[in-house]
Amino acid sequence: MKDEDERRPITDEEQLDRIARLPKVELHLHFEGGAPPAFIRGLAKQKKVDIARIFNEDGSYAYRDFWHFLEVYEAATSVLKTPEDFARLCTAVLEESAKNGVVYSETFLSPDFCGGGDLGAWREYLQAIREAAEAAERDMGVTLRGVVTCIRHFGPEKAKRAALCAAETAGDWLVGFGMAGDEKQGKQRDFAYSFDMAREAGLRLTSHAGEWNGPQEVREAVEDLRVERIGHGVRAAPDLAVVDMLAERGITLEVCPGSNVFLGVYPALRAHPIDMLRKRGVKVTVSTDDPPFFHTSMRQEYLGLARAFGWDEEIFAEINRTALDAAFCDAATKEAVLKKLEQA
Incomplete structure (x- = not known):
């Protein structure tokens, strides 16, 4: 592998094309945000x-x-009013994922948007989404798993209803629980009850933190909610003590560079800290967040990182293996996905 200091932006079009066509693992995709x-x-x-x-x-x-x-x-x-609407949405989202070479994806689903937090309605929505996902896996070769998210700006009480929906439907397809929404409202610890409920049901945990708020937000997500992944997490970068804590504890960041640049968190991709975080030993992965909203795709994310930081096929192989290791799915699914990565 090249010395990290020797890396230069990749400009060779043939190499960029190879990078764009690599099979990809995505961990941070909002279901409705992919519409x-x-x-x-x-x-x-x-x-x-x-x-x-x-x-x-x-x-x-x-x-x-x-x-x-x-x-x-x-x-x-x-x-999006009915289970059928969400099934159609699932097919549309996975068609885009497949076009971009994604072979495994985890998507954030909210019971608040699928039945208003009612458990019975949630089961119907989830079944429709799962059936569409299974059909897409057969037809397109992309595997999808679900992560329930509570919505931070809806408050802790609604989060408990989302956690109950997650706990009651946890299994081989619904594999995780997390939190999305407005990071400026409330504290991570306000949602500890919901995360504890999900954990007791066997779900793996992630939370949005460090997209808008600073390093302390990231630390609180890790310490107060005991998550193993962080959605975004990039605003930890100014505090090396927090960065090193992430590296030491093996916390994986679901990084969405294009989203961060589009929303103005960073002025340009070259100013984004993903490369620094990786070099510092933090487990980083690459995702799109809400791709049509932010005018991006997984292919564009890969090309941008290759051009900005000189990330080549070796690094993207490392990034995908990190993402697969951090995925919330079971061992059999990981083994099947790994074969697809290795075939490339």
Whole structure:
């Protein structure tokens, strides 16, 4: 392997093409956030719901900043009303994943959006999504697993309902529990009850932290919720004590570089700390977050990192193995996915 200090941005088009075509493992994908805008517009038209305000003239999603994005996200989600809608969404999302060479993906699902937190309704939605995912695995070769997320800005009480839904449906397909939403509201520890419930049900744990708030937010997610993965986590970078804590404890970061740059967390990819974190010994992975909202894809993420930091096929193989090791699925699934990675 090259000395890290010798790496230069990759510009060779043949090598970039090889990198783009690599099989990929993605751990941080919001289910509704993966909805192609054309899919949402079509569904809104069918249901005669006017959400034209959330689209630009070119048909893409329109928003001003992260907090407006949350409003637009929820407006887009509002047209997803039935289990069948979510099954169709699953197929649309996995078609995009397959086009980008993703062979394994974990997606965040919220019972708040799938039945309003009612357990009986959640079971129906989950079954529809799972059936669509299994069909996509047969037809497209991409394996999907679910991670329930509570929504931070909905508050701790609603989080308990989400955790109950997760605990009651935990198994070989629903494999994890986490938290998403507005990081500026509340504290990680406010949701400890929900995370404890999920842990007792055998679910693996992750939480969004360190996307907007600083290093202390990341430390609190690890110490107060005892998660093994962090969604984003990049704002830990200014505090090397927190960075080293992540490395020492083997916490995996679900990093979404394109999302961070698009939302202005960092001014450009070259300014993003993912390369520094990796060199410091932190387990980093690469994901898209909400790809159509942030005008990205897994292929684009890989190409951007190759051009910015000189990441080559060796490093991406390392990144994918790290992601697979950190995946919440069972050993048999990991073995099957590993064969696909090794064949490349």
